[in-house]
Amino acid sequence: MTHKNKPKTSFLPPEMAIEIAWARTTQLSSNQAVHLDAERAKKQMDDIKKSAKNAEDKKEMQYVNGAHSAIESTFRNLVTARNALVLNFTEMLRLRDKQKENIRYACMLNSSNCSCV
Numbered sequence: 001m002t003h004k005n006k007p008k009t010s011f012l013p014p015e016m017a018i019e020i021a022w023a024r025t026t027q028l029s030s031n032q033a034v035h036l037d038a039e040r041a042k043k044q045m046d047d048i049k050k051s052a053k054n055a056e057d058k059k060e061m062q063y064v065n066g067a068h069s070a071i072e073s074t075f076r077n078l079v080t081a082r083n084a085l086v087l088n089f090t091e092m093l094r095l096r097d098k099q100k101e102n103i104r105y106a107c108m109l110n111s112s113n114c115s116c117v
Contacts, residue, residue: 011052012064020045021071028082045071 023041026034045068052064 009060009063011055011060012048012067017067017071021074024071024075025078027075028079 020041023037025038026041027038029035049064049068052061055061
């Protein structure tokens with residue numbers, strides 16, 4: 001059986017799951033205006049989970065729960081990666097400033113042989 005012949009879920013088509021996952025990432029944006037998209041996506045997923053609980057086919061509920069877990073774990077991984085990048089850039093800026101300070105100090109000690117930064 002090919003993927004074209006597989007039955008589709010009535011609660012959470014794969015395309016919608018992807019849209020929800022992408023919309024959740026807007027929560028990471030520094031642009032507050034797009035945070036509403038993340039909240040809507042989170043609410044949409046919660047509504048889908050509630051609907052799936054009442055499904056006659058328990059596989060639907062399992063699929064929705066699995067998709068929700070995958071979306072949320074992916075989101076947490078993205079948050080972790082973003083936080084690590086922010087920390088790395090912050091540390092890099094601190095080190096750069098310390099290097100500048102050290103160069104200025106060395107220039108002050110030996111002002112005739114150095115052009116200060």
